Amino acid sequence: MDKLWLIIKREYLTRVKKRSFIITTVITPLALVLFMVVVGFIFSYESGDVIRIAVVDEGNILNKKKIKNDESLYFYYEDQPIETLRDNFDATVYSGILAIPPLQNIKTKKHTIYYYSDRQPSIDVSLKIEQRVSELIREHKIDRLQLDKEGLKALNTKIVLDPEPITPNSEDTSNLTTFIAAGIGGVMGMIMYMTVFIYGMMVMRSVMEEKMNRIVEIMISSVRPFQLMMGKIIGVGAVGLTQVGIWALLMPILYFLVILFFGFNPDDLNSTANMPAEIDMADMEVLMGQITNELTAINWWLIIPLFIFYFLGGYFLYASLFAAVGSAMGDDLGEGQALTIPITIPVVMAFYIMFVAVRAPQSSLAVWSSIFPLFSPIVMPARLAFDPPFWQIATSVLVLLISALFFVWLSARIYRVGILMYGKKVSFRELGKWLFYKD
Amino acid sequence: MSILKLEDVTKVYENHVAVDGVSFEIPKGCIFGLLGPNGAGKTSIIRIITTITRADSGVVYLDGEKLSSKHPYQIGYMPEERGLYKKMKVGEHLIYLARLKGMSKKQALDAINEWLEKFEIKGWWDKKVEELSKGMQQKIQFISTVIHRPKLLILDEPFSGLDPINTNLIKDEIDALNQSGISIIFSTHRMEQVEEICERIVLINKGKNILEGSVKDVKNQFKENLFRIGFEGNLPYDFTDNATVVKRDKGSITVKLDMAKDSNSLLEYLISNGVIVHSFNEILPNLNEIFIKQVQGEY
Known part of the structure; x- marks a missing residue:
């Protein structure tokens, strides 16, 4: 036990104290934030040119109502005919002339307006012009058709689908629950996938290095191969937890700092780009309140321990397999790469199944995959927020626990032979034989 | 122990x-x-x-x-x-x-x-x-x-x-x-x-x-009773009756003694026949030779 502790400590400290660890751990979130800031600036970049547009409303359908201006786009009504404006265009301040012909028919659904300019309007500007003119024409039509404005507003009804349980005693969920659960599930599955890969590979590389620089024979004359393997797996796992933990702390802080110093919200990127229509702030607040409610309503006391369990189970299962493969590899890295394929395939498959599980958490694919131990560490965390039936969680936990122990045992059998085997081309048959070697 | x-x-x-x-x-x-x-x-x-x-x-x-x-x-x-x-x-x-x-x-x-x-x-x-x-x-x-x-x-x-x-x-x-x-x-x-x-x-x-x-x-187990003798003068005519000459060099000779004979009697025999002996060494096999012979199964 003492020795295992010594090994864990060494594996952990040598990695955590490395400059590259400190750099990646701190730089990655910084780089991510920097990236967001830069992208933010790029997206919020306004050409700086102010576009002034002369509007010639021949049929007076806009009724001289003010067209909405913004920092870079100004509209001015001109009474002069288009020809005059075009002739004297160079003498004016305008970048273009917008000609709005009269409506052919008050019930027309399509109306073409013309923009005269030597320079093509940007897509952004075109959209703004179209949208703003359309709004005013709508008002014109409402007036002309003598429709009831209030009545019209009342026409649109926002429908909210609220799932309710059949049995009255079960917990009520709202549609937001599904949405948030999917988000949490996706994030959890993603974290699992990344950690299994990154840290599993780290274990494999480290085992290989130990074998290649021949320290391993010295080590196992003092400790059992199993202790060495477990020490490494646990040590690297602790490094992983440290890194993820630091990121989990650092990200929100940096996020907050960015908002504070740059005065803009990285989230704006998506909302302004895709939703030009103004969002009602009151609606937004209600929504945020609901999300907060939903988040607090989720059974974190169950999800967090389970997530940690799946994290550990999945990590031990895969990291031990990676260790076994690392021990079997020779000097020829390319040759050994083939051995990693059977491990990476289930991880990648589980990753794709996770997406299905998030969309259809009760589908039989999702259910069985969340029990199958090679998939469950990635698929089950993605389903947890959807309140899967208890029997499924229990079965999955039990199966994963037994499998993780089994795979650790199996890998240790391969590892103890592999680390002392040099210059032998290793096939899967060979690995199978190693399982039955006596000590 | x-x-x-x-x-x-x-x-x-x-x-x-x-x-x-x-x-x-x-x-x-x-x-x-x-x-x-x-x-x-x-x-x-x-x-x-x-x-x-x-x-x-x-x-x-x-x-x-x-x-x-x-x-x-x-x-x-x-x-x-x-x-x-x-x-x-x-x-x-x-x-x-x-x-x-x-x-x-x-x-x-x-x-x-x-x-x-x-x-x-x-x-x-x-x-x-x-x-x-x-x-x-x-x-x-x-x-x-x-x-x-x-x-x-x-x-x-x-x-x-x-x-x-x-x-x-x-x-x-x-x-x-x-x-x-x-x-x-x-x-x-x-x-x-x-x-x-x-x-x-x-x-x-x-x-x-x-x-x-x-x-x-x-x-000792692998010694072949080989002796190197450094000398001056002429060897007695009946020398080969007493020992088998393995190698002759200038001023020295390597001989193999019959198992029955011991080195002292050879030395006495030479001295009494007027040969001036400078050196008299038993040649023991080195481990390298023993190693190679053993491994190649010569014994």
């Missing part, structure tokens, strides 16, 4: 017998040569002694006790293929290996400081292993092997990669450790080193113990 005793030890890998009923004994305080060609089973035997693997049958006793998992603390093993963690600093690396051998941090620190002082390399403490030359790394490797004062030290080709100065340095340390009561198993192909260092040897071939004993006994 023996420090190590192997009784009929056998180890079988799936398609070959690596160690085939090997028995030998190492007296306490002895420097013992474990010899054999490549693939003879030396490493398999060493791995069994160091508890890295277990024998399929047979018993190993360390200092009178049946080998168990507590014994690695009492053994220091320097494998032929050896290495260190490249990124670790010399000091922390030595502490790590010492603690894995069951030393407390305090004990480890004291012992390491003593050794670094002895080798005059105290300044290396904070150097990374990868910054050291191969010979320097060997020194660290040696220290890590002996740091916990094992009862039994197993050195597999300890001088490979060392320059003559460092070879002597390590050789002296091996001697000093032996003087202080540590028994040493020395495995090498370099027979001149074996003759120089070892008191006893065992020769392993194809997993079997084919020869064992003190270096002197082994040499």
Whole structure:
């Protein structure tokens, strides 16, 4: 036990104290934030040119109502005919002339307006012009058709689908629950996938290095191969937890700092780009309140321990397999790469199944995959927020626990032979034989 | 009392017998040569002694006790293929290996400081292993092997990669450790080193113990009654009746004596016949020859 502790400590400290660890751990979130800031600036970049547009409303359908201006786009009504404006265009301040012909028919659904300019309007500007003119024409039509404005507003009804349980005693969920659960599930599955890969590979590389620089024979004359393997797996796992933990702390802080110093919200990127229509702030607040409610309503006391369990189970299962493969590899890295394929395939498959599980958490694919131990560490965390039936969680936990122990045992059998085997081309048959070697 | 005793030890890998009923004994305080060609089973035997693997049958006793998992603390093993963690600093690396051998941090620190002082390399403490030359790394490797004062030290080709100065340095340390009561198993192909260092040897071939004993006994066992005589004057005419001439050089002759005759009577015979003898040596076979002949099955 003492020795295992010594090994864990060494594996952990040598990695955590490395400059590259400190750099990646701190730089990655910084780089991510920097990236967001830069992208933010790029997206919020306004050409700086102010576009002034002369509007010639021949049929007076806009009724001289003010067209909405913004920092870079100004509209001015001109009474002069288009020809005059075009002739004297160079003498004016305008970048273009917008000609709005009269409506052919008050019930027309399509109306073409013309923009005269030597320079093509940007897509952004075109959209703004179209949208703003359309709004005013709508008002014109409402007036002309003598429709009831209030009545019209009342026409649109926002429908909210609220799932309710059949049995009255079960917990009520709202549609937001599904949405948030999917988000949490996706994030959890993603974290699992990344950690299994990154840290599993780290274990494999480290085992290989130990074998290649021949320290391993010295080590196992003092400790059992199993202790060495477990020490490494646990040590690297602790490094992983440290890194993820630091990121989990650092990200929100940096996020907050960015908002504070740059005065803009990285989230704006998506909302302004895709939703030009103004969002009602009151609606937004209600929504945020609901999300907060939903988040607090989720059974974190169950999800967090389970997530940690799946994290550990999945990590031990895969990291031990990676260790076994690392021990079997020779000097020829390319040759050994083939051995990693059977491990990476289930991880990648589980990753794709996770997406299905998030969309259809009760589908039989999702259910069985969340029990199958090679998939469950990635698929089950993605389903947890959807309140899967208890029997499924229990079965999955039990199966994963037994499998993780089994795979650790199996890998240790391969590892103890592999680390002392040099210059032998290793096939899967060979690995199978190693399982039955006596000590 | 023996420090190590192997009784009929056998180890079988799936398609070959690596160690085939090997028995030998190492007296306490002895420097013992474990010899054999490549693939003879030396490493398999060493791995069994160091508890890295277990024998399929047979018993190993360390200092009178049946080998168990507590014994690695009492053994220091320097494998032929050896290495260190490249990124670790010399000091922390030595502490790590010492603690894995069951030393407390305090004990480890004291012992390491003593050794670094002895080798005059105290300044290396904070150097990374990868910054050291191969010979320097060997020194660290040696220290890590002996740091916990094992009862039994197993050195597999300890001088490979060392320059003559460092070879002597390590050789002296091996001697000093032996003087202080540590028994040493020395495995090498370099027979001149074996003759120089070892008191006893065992020769392993194809997993079997084919020869064992003190270096002197082994040499005697294989001596061919060859004598080299340096002389002046003429040999007596009936000389060849008394001995078979193997080789004639200027001023010297190599002869093979019949088993019945002893060297003193030959010497007397020559002197009484007026030959001036400068030198008279028995030519003992060197271990290298014995090794090659044994392995190639000439005897």
